Amino acid sequence: MADTATLPPVAQERAPLPAPEDRGRTTIADGVVSRVASIAASEIEAVVDTRKGWTKLVRKGLPHAEATVAGETSSITVEVAATWPTPLAPLVERVRAHVSERVDTLVGVTVSRVDVTVADVVHLDTPPRRVV
Amino acid sequence: MTTPADTPDAADPGSTVAERVAAATLGVPGVAGLHAGSFGEVATYLPGRRVTGVRLRDDDTEVHVVAVMGTRLRDLADAVRSAVSPLVDTPVRVVVEDVVPDGTAPS
Amino acid sequence: MVSRTTLLVDRLATLVLVALLAAAGLAGLWWWSGREVSGSTLPGTSRTMRVADALGNTGLAWGIAAVAVVVALVALRWILAHLTRPTVSRLRLEGSGDAGRSEALAGKVLAAAADAFAATEGVRSARGSVVRDRGELVARIDATIEPEADLTHVAQRADEVSAQLHDVLGRDDLRAAVRLRVAARGRALSRVH
Numbered sequence A: 001m002a003d004t005a006t007l008p009p010v011a012q013e014r015a016p017l018p019a020p021e022d023r024g025r026t027t028i029a030d031g032v033v034s035r036v037a038s039i040a041a042s043e044i045e046a047v048v049d050t051r052k053g054w055t056k057l058v059r060k061g062l063p064h065a066e067a068t069v070a071g072e073t074s075s076i077t078v079e080v081a082a083t084w085p086t087p088l089a090p091l092v093e094r095v096r097a098h099v100s101e102r103v104d105t106l107v108g109v110t111v112s113r114v115d116v117t118v119a120d121v122v123h124l125d126t127p128p129r130r131v132v
Numbered sequence B: 001m002t003t004p005a006d007t008p009d010a011a012d013p014g015s016t017v018a019e020r021v022a023a024a025t026l027g028v029p030g031v032a033g034l035h036a037g038s039f040g041e042v043a044t045y046l047p048g049r050r051v052t053g054v055r056l057r058d059d060d061t062e063v064h065v066v067a068v069m070g071t072r073l074r075d076l077a078d079a080v081r082s083a084v085s086p087l088v089d090t091p092v093r094v095v096v097e098d099v100v101p102d103g104t105a106p107s
Numbered sequence C: 001m002v003s004r005t006t007l008l009v010d011r012l013a014t015l016v017l018v019a020l021l022a023a024a025g026l027a028g029l030w031w032w033s034g035r036e037v038s039g040s041t042l043p044g045t046s047r048t049m050r051v052a053d054a055l056g057n058t059g060l061a062w063g064i065a066a067v068a069v070v071v072a073l074v075a076l077r078w079i080l081a082h083l084t085r086p087t088v089s090r091l092r093l094e095g096s097g098d099a100g101r102s103e104a105l106a107g108k109v110l111a112a113a114a115d116a117f118a119a120t121e122g123v124r125s126a127r128g129s130v131v132r133d134r135g136e137l138v139a140r141i142d143a144t145i146e147p148e149a150d151l152t153h154v155a156q157r158a159d160e161v162s163a164q165l166h167d168v169l170g171r172d173d174l175r176a177a178v179r180l181r182v183a184a185r186g187r188a189l190s191r192v193h
Helices: A032-042 A088-107 B017-026 B073-087 C004-033 C049-056 C058-083 C106-118 C151-169
Strands: A026-028 A064-070 A073-083 A110-122 B031-034 B043-046 B049-052 B054-056 B061-068 B092-100 C090-092 C102-105 C123-133 C136-145 C174-182
Touching: A026 B073, A032 A064, A032 A073, A032 A088, A032 B092, A073 A088, A088 A110, A088 C102, A110 C106, B017 B031, B017 B043, B017 B049, B017 B054, B017 B061, B017 B073, B061 B073, B073 B092, C004 C058, C049 C058, C090 C106, C102 C106, C106 C123, C106 C136, C106 C151, C136 C151, C151 C174
Parallel strands: A026 B092, A073 A110, A110 C102, B043 B054, B061 B092, C136 C174
Antiparallel strands: A064 A073, B031 B061, B043 B049, B054 B061, C090 C102, C123 C136
């Protein structure tokens, strides 16, 4: 006990330990791919995060992602909300590319397809209604 | 980052292995917090308190973490394992339970 | 909003009905006047025995029942054709392919377009939807404008929103139509002079 306790928790930088794979397994929970996908979608400009702020009260939580993981590949369905008037086709392309790249890089799961639905469009800059 | 000053050590009688594992895990960059598992079942019970997300068994140590978005999860798990391994004698199983956006306060 | 086929069926059905009613009316006039038309008159009395005999025939009764069922089904289909609105709910976007589907919920896009148009001075409210009208995709915005609204300005904004909508959806086969209704004067909102 004494020898392990003297090592600070950051000891991985110097302690000669066996390779990580010999010391235990890593499990990534089922929901993580869809979580990473939905956070990745919200990182795109012109995608509105309706899960926070006042919009949360009136609209359903977007972006929302669902992933079907089979082995090392996954197929992802993403629903996003866009701001008016963003052209949707290029936006969807950006979401698809980013979600695919993030899931691939961060989770290590290859993405075979990303279905993107613009499930809401928000006209944000509504000025106060002026009445003549 | 964890500094030696806030790291519990063997001299601290109030600190148990589970608590040291938890502290070491939280000190790894990219870890947003510990997670109690899908059903809230992962915890170590100590007299008067519990350590969420850490389960110590005779042949296995489980650490359930929440990662910060932007971290490679396999690398993060390896870093957690490297941090925890010196504290226990068993293989360390790291479970990435959830990911939170960068800038979100750990829960 | 009904489909082109339904409209055609409606017109044909109306034409047939008008012809039948006119013929019946003329026949009634002929019988009532008792005049001779092209060498014959209608009898003053009619015999119903032949009808009663025909009704006694079970084969004919079944035939009539079958025809009645068919007519009822056609009628139901006809009513449904008038009730369903050919609203488009999902629009496919450019870039949909092997890498995944790209879609937008048409109603939500049009709702935002309507919101944008409703923010115009003089426009009281606006609603939007995408419908399939005579084989064409039409994005429609129905707006109610104030009686005092500056029509030039409103028309200009309608053009702007239509152009924006075209950019947003990026579909060349979609036509935008903005319909304006002038609000009744008495129901105007409270206003600031």
